[in-house]
Amino acid sequence: MNQALPVRTVLAHTADLDDATLAAARALLDEVFAPDMTDADWEHCLGGMHALLWEGPELVAHGALVQRRLLHGGRALRTGYVEGVAVRAASRGRGHGAAVMTALERMARRAYDIAALGSSEEAVDFYTGRGWLRWPGPTAALTPDGIVRTAEEDGWILTLPLHPAEEVPLDLTGRLVCDWRDGECW
Numbered sequence: 001m002n003q004a005l006p007v008r009t010v011l012a013h014t015a016d017l018d019d020a021t022l023a024a025a026r027a028l029l030d031e032v033f034a035p036d037m038t039d040a041d042w043e044h045c046l047g048g049m050h051a052l053l054w055e056g057p058e059l060v061a062h063g064a065l066v067q068r069r070l071l072h073g074g075r076a077l078r079t080g081y082v083e084g085v086a087v088r089a090a091s092r093g094r095g096h097g098a099a100v101m102t103a104l105e106r107m108a109r110r111a112y113d114i115a116a117l118g119s120s121e122e123a124v125d126f127y128t129g130r131g132w133l134r135w136p137g138p139t140a141a142l143t144p145d146g147i148v149r150t151a152e153e154d155g156w157i158l159t160l161p162l163h164p165a166e167e168v169p170l171d172l173t174g175r176l177v178c179d180w181r182d183g184e185c186w
Contacts, residue, residue, distance in 0.1 A: 005056035032086035040183025080108030082117035141185035
């Protein structure tokens with residue numbers, strides 16, 4: 001009979017992770033998102049907080065929360081943007097993804113106006129089941145050439161309101177604009 005290895009959760013800023021841990025996180029993302037994981041995708045995960053779940057010596061789940069600015073309703077919203085949520089295939093269905101998201105959502109609630117993420121089709125139900133909302137309004141990116149519509153992202157951007165509507169008013173039918181970055185904007 002196989003005994004389950006203890007699961008250990010580590011929450012740390014990118015700056016506090018050693019090279020071996022960062023390499024393990026990148027390898028996990030490469031494995032889970034192959035063949036679509038790019039260097040730009042990895043870069044998007046860096047510079048913020050990471051939630052890492054270890055089962056014994058093996059990294060089985062990862063997620064990152066990085067600061068971005070989303071423009072909406074004439075405001076620049078301080079946004080906790082979720083990146084790189086992945087669970088090793090053999091470890092799925094055991095609550096590891098939920099544990100990663102619980103940690104990231106807790107951090108976002110204390111530090112940001114709103115949380116957001118770009119979802120794959122496969123993950124939408126997971127996120128909406130946690131209270132995330134599909135953004136029904138139009139999306140765009142603030143690029144070096146100005147604001148450019150990102151219609152291909154419509155319906156795949158999810159937000160998690162973190163404060164009462166009177167503190168951070170959101171018009172879900174309004175335009176949501178992300179800040180510029182290399183690779184995919186969202």
